[in-house]
Amino acid sequence: MAKLSVSDLNVKGQRVLMRVDFNVPLDNGRVANDKRLRAALPTIRYVLEHGGRLVLMSHLGRPKGKRVPELSLKPCAAALESLLGQPVAFADDCIGPAVDRAVETLANGQVLLLENLRFHKAETDNDDAFARALAGLADLYVNDAFGTAHRAHASTAGVTRFVKTCAMGFLIEKEVAYLGDALASPKRPFVAILGGAKISGKIDVISSLLPKVDRLIIGGGMAYTFFKAKGFEIGNSLVEPDKVELAGNLLAQGGDKLVLPVDCLCSDQFDFDNRTVGPLIPTLIDAIPASGSGLDIGPASVAAFEEIISGAKTIVWNGPMGVFEIDATAGGTYAVARAMAAATEKGAITVIGGGDSAAAVEKAGLADRMTHISTGGGASLEFLEGKVLPGVAALTDR
């Protein structure tokens, strides 16, 4: 069912409570990457230019119901102020009498950012009283927090029970359109590429994506759990022992659709914290020594993956192919990024999800050569799995 859009609302003079995802990396009290702030700008500007009284709310990190000063959203107010070129007021809580007063004094076209919602445990509990208190700040509710749309929290789901008109912002609209189009009737061959470290967060996606895709490439740290399931020596490579059995089942289920690396760059010295790695040796996957760690895909795998990508018409990618934070083991990730950029130029639809893959694509200078880079990692994966996103489902039908 289509949802109401912010462009359907008459916001003039109205208190517009907008959920955004300002869960951004901070460095010494400053916003280190403002991608998520910039992604919310079209909706923010739209409301302000149309005379809305805008109240922004977000979470930052996982403070688990406690006030953690390092996770204050205040740095986001400063960053947003310079992006918007107008003052952004800041309230040092998200509910309470002081917040009510700050909202009441907002004039048309002015904006206020509330403090981190997750300083209240009631936010992640989706607590009714807390949701009702947030709703008390709103004449209209807008959700533009795509990165958090897979969470049924008070600010994404609960609040919609107490505000009559709940619309999606332009970012959610765009994300859902791109990801939905990619999956609804994908141009084929349809290839999914999964990598990264968190197999437990992604293994469910594999089983639900397998019937939908033509090929599913698995790279990065998560591949070694599959090699373990095949009975290979994986040395000190990343593994999730309690997922080995499931990986074995997926190998049987996936057959030829599932494409794993044939080789890796292996080293017997690796220190992630200090970003150092010893000499790297291209090694066949069944020849990893007990002292070695597979840290990137090897040259034969790069060539095989490039060939599949170059023939694909729809490609979704989540998770780097190796430890891309270290230059020596970033080659596989950049090779995939370049192959996807080339495929885009030949007319393929290319979608990137996941903070690290998006960062790698940006670092490679290829961000504007992809069809769409999602602002949500977990959210885009759940969407691709075919799950309903609670933050979208809760909005008013058109």
Ligand SMILES: Nc1ncnc2c1ncn2[C@@H]1O[C@H](COP(=O)(O)OP(=O)(O)O)[C@@H](O)[C@H]1O
């Ligand atoms: N072979 C590998 N060994 C160890 N870590 C890896 C390997 N490949 C990728 N990684 C790590 O995976 C992390 C990203 O994983 P993940 O959080 O699942 O991706 P995303 O943020 O894109 O969803 C990166 O820090 C990267 O260094």
Ligand SMILES: O=C(OP(=O)(O)O)[C@H](O)COP(=O)(O)O
């Ligand atoms: O950064 C986020 O998720 P992501 O890393 O999966 O993109 C979102 O802000 C959601 O945060 P959460 O996973 O703490 O609920």
